[in-house]
Amino acid sequence: MSNWDAIQLDNKDQIATALKNISSGEAIRVKSGEVVSVIDAMEDIPLCHKFAIAKITAGEAINKYGEPIGAASNDIGIGRHVHIHNLKSLRASNK
Numbered sequence: 423m424s425n426w427d428a429i430q431l432d433n434k435d436q437i438a439t440a441l442k443n444i445s446s447g448e449a450i451r452v453k454s455g456e457v458v459s460v461i462d463a464m465e466d467i468p469l470c471h472k473f474a475i476a477k478i479t480a481g482e483a484i485n486k487y488g489e490p491i492g493a494a495s496n497d498i499g500i501g502r503h504v505h506i507h508n509l510k511s512l513r514a515s516n517k
Contacts, residue, residue: 426453428473432488436476437504439486440467450501464501472504484509 427450428438438452444467449460452475467473472486478498483490492509502508 424453426451426458428452430454430475431486434488435485436474436478436482437472437484437486438475440469440471440473443467443469444473462501464499465503467503472509474498474500474502474504476500478504483512 424441427442427444427448428440430438430452433454438450438454440450444450444463446463446465448463450463450467450473451458451460461475463473477500478484478494480494480496482494484492484494484504490512492511495508495510498504498508
């Protein structure tokens with residue numbers, strides 16, 4: 423078993439991906455390169471879902487794999503679940 427609960431995939435990312443189901447209030451061990459830091463989950467985060475490891479302001483691009491995957495539709499605090507309720511796609515259809 424690994425000694426971390428989540429992973430930041432690129433150092434430009436403001437999010438990490440949960441490697442297990444995480445409960446609100448749980449201390450999350452986040453691996454970033456060779457460093458493991460701990461942040462508190464502010465809400466439940468399902469397995470393989472994203473959560474903020476840095477404060478993200480409304481309208482700010484959210485990076486995963488070092489590339490923007492969307493923009494925050496509202497402010498997102500550290501330890502908060504990042505999903506369709508607060509992430510707007512940057513790949514809007516032109517149709």
